[in-house]
Amino acid sequence: MTTIQRMQWRVRVAQSWSLTLRRLTTIQPAKRDRLIGLLSPFVLMLLWEWAARAGLIDIRFFPAPSQIFGTFVKMAEDGTLWANTWASLQRLFWGALLGGIPALVLGVAMGLFRPLRAAIDPLVALTYPIPKSAILPLILLIFGLGEASKIVMVAIGVFYPICINATAGVLEINKIYLDVGRNFRATRWQTFRTVALPGALPFIMSGLKLGVGMGLILIAIAEMIGAKSGLGFMIWNAWEILAVEMMYIGLIMVALIGYLFNMLLTELEQVLIPWKADK
Amino acid sequence: MNLVADVRPTEYEASAVSPAKIRINDLRKEFRAKAGKAFVALDGISVDIDAGTFFVIVGPSGCGKTTLLRILGGLEAPSSGSAVIRQSQPDKPLNSMVFQGDSIFPWMTVWDNAAYGLTLRNVPKGEIRDIVGHYLERTHLTKFAHAYPHQLSGGMRQRVSIARAFANDPEVLLMDEPFSALDEQNKTILQQELLRIWEEHKKTVLFITHSVDEAVTLGDKIMVMTAHPGRAKAVIDVPFARPRSVLELRSTPEYGELVYRIWGYLREEVQQARAEADGEK
Numbered sequence: 001m002t003t004i005q006r007m008q009w010r011v012r013v014a015q016s017w018s019l020t021l022r023r024l025t026t027i028q029p030a031k032r033d034r035l036i037g038l039l040s041p042f043v044l045m046l047l048w049e050w051a052a053r054a055g056l057i058d059i060r061f062f063p064a065p066s067q068i069f070g071t072f073v074k075m076a077e078d079g080t081l082w083a084n085t086w087a088s089l090q091r092l093f094w095g096a097l098l099g100g101i102p103a104l105v106l107g108v109a110m111g112l113f114r115p116l117r118a119a120i121d122p123l124v125a126l127t128y129p130i131p132k133s134a135i136l137p138l139i140l141l142i143f144g145l146g147e148a149s150k151i152v153m154v155a156i157g158v159f160y161p162i163c164i165n166a167t168a169g170v171l172e173i174n175k176i177y178l179d180v181g182r183n184f185r186a187t188r189w190q191t192f193r194t195v196a197l198p199g200a201l202p203f204i205m206s207g208l209k210l211g212v213g214m215g216l217i218l219i220a221i222a223e224m225i226g227a228k229s230g231l232g233f234m235i236w237n238a239w240e241i242l243a244v245e246m247m248y249i250g251l252i253m254v255a256l257i258g259y260l261f262n263m264l265l266t267e268l269e270q271v272l273i274p275w276k277a278d279k
Numbered sequence: 280m281n282l283v284a285d286v287r288p289t290e291y292e293a294s295a296v297s298p299a300k301i302r303i304n305d306l307r308k309e310f311r312a313k314a315g316k317a318f319v320a321l322d323g324i325s326v327d328i329d330a331g332t333f334f335v336i337v338g339p340s341g342c343g344k345t346t347l348l349r350i351l352g353g354l355e356a357p358s359s360g361s362a363v364i365r366q367s368q369p370d371k372p373l374n375s376m377v378f379q380g381d382s383i384f385p386w387m388t389v390w391d392n393a394a395y396g397l398t399l400r401n402v403p404k405g406e407i408r409d410i411v412g413h414y415l416e417r418t419h420l421t422k423f424a425h426a427y428p429h430q431l432s433g434g435m436r437q438r439v440s441i442a443r444a445f446a447n448d449p450e451v452l453l454m455d456e457p458f459s460a461l462d463e464q465n466k467t468i469l470q471q472e473l474l475r476i477w478e479e480h481k482k483t484v485l486f487i488t489h490s491v492d493e494a495v496t497l498g499d500k501i502m503v504m505t506a507h508p509g510r511a512k513a514v515i516d517v518p519f520a521r522p523r524s525v526l527e528l529r530s531t532p533e534y535g536e537l538v539y540r541i542w543g544y545l546r547e548e549v550q551q552a553r554a555e556a557d558g559e560k
Contacts, residue, residue, distance in 0.1 A: 176382045183352050183376045184396045184447065194395070198386035275385045275427040 063245050068252075071245035080234075085253055087229035091147065091219055092257075095154020096212060103162035103211075104204065108196050110163075111170020124163065132157050132214065133221050145226035153222040157214035165207025169200025202276060205269045212261050220254055231257075298365075299327035300483040301334075301351065301451060305360035308346050319508035320346045324360070326502060326511060330367075331481045335494040337541065338504030339552040344487045345379070347509070348455050351485065352376045364451050372396065375444040377454040383428050383439045389415070390424040392439050396447030414442040417476050434465040438472070445476060454486045458493065470496055471525045478522050491541050495534060496525055503544040506552035513544050 027035070045065045051057045052064035059067070075081040110117045136153060143149035177199060181191045197204075223232025235250035237243075269276075308321040320343035328334045336344050349355040350362050352374055364373045375396060383392045391398075394411045402410075415421050418438040428436050437457055444452055457473075458466045474497065477484060488494055494501045495517060503512045517537065519528060528534050 174381075176378055176380055177384060179354055180376075180378065180382050180384070180395075182354055183374070184399055185372060186399055190399055194387075194399075195384070198384070201386070273386075275387075275429060 060244065063248070068245045068248045071243075072249050075246070075249060081249065081253070084229055084231050084234045084250075085257075087233075088219055088223065088231045088254075089257070091150045091223075091230065092154055092212075092215055095151045095215055095219070096158045098151060099155030099158035099215075100162050100208065100211065103159040103207075104166055107163040107166025107204075107207075108170055108192060108200060110167045111173075111200065112192070112196055117167065124160070128160050128164070132218055136222060136225065139222075140226060150219060150222045150227065150230070153218045154215040157218040158208075158211035161210035161214060162204060162207040165203045165210070166200055169203025169207075170196050172203065173199035201273055202269075205265065205273065209262060209265050212265065213258060216254060216258050216261075298330060300330040300332070301326075301328040301362070301364050301485065303327075303347075303351075303360075303362045306347070306350070306357050306362050307359045308343065308350065308355065309358045321350075321357075322508040322510050324509070324511050326514065328483060328485065328500075330365075330483050333477065333484045333486065333497055333499045335486045335488060335498035335501045336504060337488055337491055337494040337501055337545065338509065339506045339545065339549045340489055341552060342504045342506045342548070343509030344504055345455055348376070348453050348485065348487050351451070352453050366450060368450065372400070372447055372449045374451045374453050375447040375449040377437075377440050377444045377452070377457040379456045379459060381428075381433075381436055383436055383443065385428050388425050388427055389420055389431070389439050392428070393420075393442040393446050395443055396449075410446050410448070411442075414446045414476070417445075417479075418442045418472065434461050434469060437461065437469065441469075441473065441476070450483065452482055452484045454484065456488050459489070466493075467525055473497070474521075474523055474525070491538050491545065492529070495537050495541065496523070496528060501541060503541060503548075506548045507555060512548070515541060515544075 048057075048062070049065050052059050052062060052067075072081070106120065110120055132153070135156060136149075139149045139152050139156075143152055173195065177195050178191070181195045186194060219230065220232040220235065223230035224236040227233040231250050231253050235247050235254075238245075238247035238250060303324055303326045306321055306324040307319070309317040309319050312318040324347065336347065338344050346355060347362070350357050351364065354376075366373060383389075384395070387395070390411060393415055394407050397407045397410060412421070415424055418441060420435065420438055420442060423431060423435065428439070431439070437460075441457065444454075458469055461469065470493065486494075486497060498517050501515045501517060503515070504510065505512045515537075519533070
């Protein structure tokens with residue numbers, strides 16, 4: 001490289017830097033916020049890494065991200081990470097189905113029929129405040145240590161928010177739409193399908209999001225007791241054998257699953273509720 | 280001889296003499312008010328409406344005209360008396376309503392909204408396509424068939440509601456102040472469109488409004504109702520020829536005379552309704 005070329009190169013680098021800086025300051029606020037949102041976890045990680053290496057934090061509790069990543073690669077290669085993630089995902093799926101579908105049907109029916117609402121509402125109000133984790137021993141007693149107890153725990157967590165939201169969603173439907181259904185002689189099933197369900201769908205979707213979040217909490221707890229697989233088991237096992245990195249990986253996976261599900265459900269919302277999409 | 284056999288021929292005869300499409304007989308409707316007192320919305324209403332008549336009920340607000348329509352639409356039950364629509368084709372729905380407010384489903388496209396009644400009745404797909412296509416074209420909505428209601432203006436949404444009622448092909452159309460929320464220009468345009476669509480088949484229509492102009496523009500017969508309790512005050516024939524052009528009709532002196540005459544019936548009712556409202560304050 002000649003001296004002139006080097007100088008030109010330097011100028012170009014300086015130019016691109018000043019351009020980047022200018023872009024960062026003149027960028028639209030929405031874009032800038034997204035950029036900051038993406039950068040902040042990385043900045044935190046860099047700080048963490050630096051603090052761990054400099055001996056500012058106790059690496060027995062806060063191992064450096066690079067160390068955690070190393071363990072991550074090892075666990076990904078020997079398959080234990082995927083096996084445990086898959087086990088948790090399966091339980092989450094079956095639990096969501098087992099709790100979600102009855103919750104949907106019961107919730108919408110409660111919104112449509114007053115007597116049913118009068119009968120079930122007190123039961124829901126009474127059992128809802130019980131911390132779901134406090135039911136775990138009872139569930140273990142009834143369903144044993146196998147898969148069933150884990151799935152039922154998720155189902156319980158998913159059930160409440162969907163049921164409550166579905167009822168509220170139907171009650172929020174403008175009465176005129178139910179009048180239209182009656183005037184056009186819709187049968188009960190047709191009213192359910194064409195008025196109550198679509199009308200309550202925005203509420204039901206937010207119930208589903210809450211429910212999946214609750215299911216994730218409960219699956220982690222349920223797998224800590226009497227499970228041989230799953231992310232909850234992985235975290236608990238890490239505590240027993242003092243493998244702190246593994247514990248962090250478990251936590252990160254749970255966080256990732258929650259984040260991804262939330263994103264997926266938001267996408268699903270756009271598809272299922274097109275009449276709200278571009279308002 | 281038993282009673283049933285006795286009654287049937289007379290009923291048959293009655294309908295043979297007067298082929299009323301809608302027969303309202305001594306209809307009364309009370310609502311329970313707060314303090315256990317009954318609020319009489321409708322009282323002693325009797326009227327026969329012939330098949331193919333565009334029948335308009337005009338009255339001050341709160342005179343129970345919407346209640347009357349809701350009873351015919353099967354959404355309320357009468358306290359006493361009866362309101363019956365005579366069924367002539369057993370495979371067709373008795374009535375379809377066009378509601379006052381926004382009543383088309385926000386979660387259905389324009390097309391699915393207009394096809395609602397037919398879909399519920401499991402009408403064959405090809406038939407639905409023809410009928411809905413026809414009425415969407417008539418209401419100038421063909422281009423918006425796949426749009427959702429929130430993408431439409433208020434006037435267009437009310438057109439969908441009209442298309443939905445017509446497409447259902449009922450024996451009787453019930454319209455509850457369908458244009459009251461629209462601005463003056465939209466109202467005039469939709470009145471003209473309604474007349475044009477109605478003239479294709481001349482179904483029996485029961486149309487409710489508080490606007491005398493609208494009543495005279497659209498109707499064959501106009502019933503003026505009293506304020507609270509709602510009673511029938513007068514039934515007036517509208518002599519204007521069809522097909523009508525809304526704007527031309529309104530420029531004739533006969534139109535002005537009839538509007539003035541009906542206002543005469545209505546004026547004291549409106550004043551009474553206002554006096555009562557003031558008294559309650």
